[in-house]
Amino acid sequence: MSLTNKYFVLATDLDGTLLRSDQSISQFDASMLFKLQEGGVNVVFASGRTSFDVINRYEKLGLRRENAYVIGTAGCEIVKISDRSLLYTNGLTAEVVPIAVDFCKANNYNIEFYYKTTHLVCTKLNKHHDYHARVTDLQTTVISYEEMKERCIKSPPMKFLITEDPELVSTKIIPSLKELLPPSAKPVRTEPFYCEVIPSSEGKAHALEWLCENIFHCSMENVLSVGDSGNDVDMLLSCGGSYCPSNASDAAKEVAKHISTYSNEENCVGQMINSVFFENKYKPDEDT
Known part of the structure; x- marks a missing residue:
């Protein structure tokens, strides 16, 4: 399956966005991520957590590991999932x-x-x-x-x-x-x-720009992002498309191009994917 869409990359935050309050990912959200990968879209988890924590979340879903990447520590790290190699890192200065x-x-x-x-x-x-x-x-x-x-x-x-x-x-x-x-x-x-x-020079947007330039060979206009908090603001502003869940912070809602009617408890990521890529073909209560 190959999807026809201007978005080549989906970047999603974890806490408050893809993760529910019990730290789980809904079956519907997981199934939509699978379908997106099957359609050739690169799925990137972008989180403030450590990269290896983010990778563990990614791998538990069983998503494709080859040519897949995560952004950790709020944009300070980029790791290739298949061999856990650190492609990019930057941190605070001693001052x-x-x-x-x-x-x-x-x-x-x-x-x-x-x-x-x-x-x-x-x-x-x-x-x-x-x-x-x-x-x-x-x-x-x-x-x-x-x-x-x-x-x-x-x-x-x-x-x-x-x-x-x-x-x-x-x-x-x-x-x-x-x-x-x-x-x-x-x-x-x-x-x-x-x-x-x-x-100040880092953030999820900066990490995504690095991935677009060096790995995906596309522009930020080809990235669809979703996030809920302050460390998602730069990403929501910079991507060609951006959503935030209904439970997002005011800072995220002010800059996101779309505010979902669904919260992180209500499959907001899956609902967004379903709407943008599949014309609402799938239902959360169906075995997708």
Whole structure:
């Protein structure tokens, strides 16, 4: 089967978009992704999670692994699925580390980063960290602010994640970091209780542009994207087509070209694929 459509690539976010609240992917969404691949469309999972976590999600669905790629750590990594080779990586600069860590220490905020593919290294435990560790299935290591600063200056992470109550994130953390961080880094709200600190030059859109130029040999006009949060905004803006689920953040809804009437609990990705590529041929309650 070969699909006739201007879109050669589908890029989908995971949390709040393809994943339901119980961390599962619906059978309908999975079946639509399969049909898309069968039609020759490249399916790219683009997430703030580590690339290897994203690959595990991809492989559990049984999607085609050959010539398939994932974007991890909010655009800081691109990995080829078949051999897990790292094609592209970029992270924070050392100058960002003391600013971000000292800010969190002064306000007693938890700040954390991914260590290898197995651990979340954090400065304190709270319910928002616990949620993050649970959904990513990573082990937790708690260290002092000073140890984190020392370790991360020597080897800067790709991103930091600050996990605090939603009001603090929106009214204190994001505005303060916008003032404090150097031009090389930016704060992005990805969940009500998450603030990510990522390189200003990076993002899911930048990673997709790299894939389009170096792998898929098409333009961003040929990419259809779907996402729900702050770290999806650049991707939704840059792609030829873009959707967000009904549960998306205001930031995502402001820039997406289309807002779905379906949420991540209601097959929003599958419904979008069904509408754009298959003229609503399939129904969620059918064995597709």
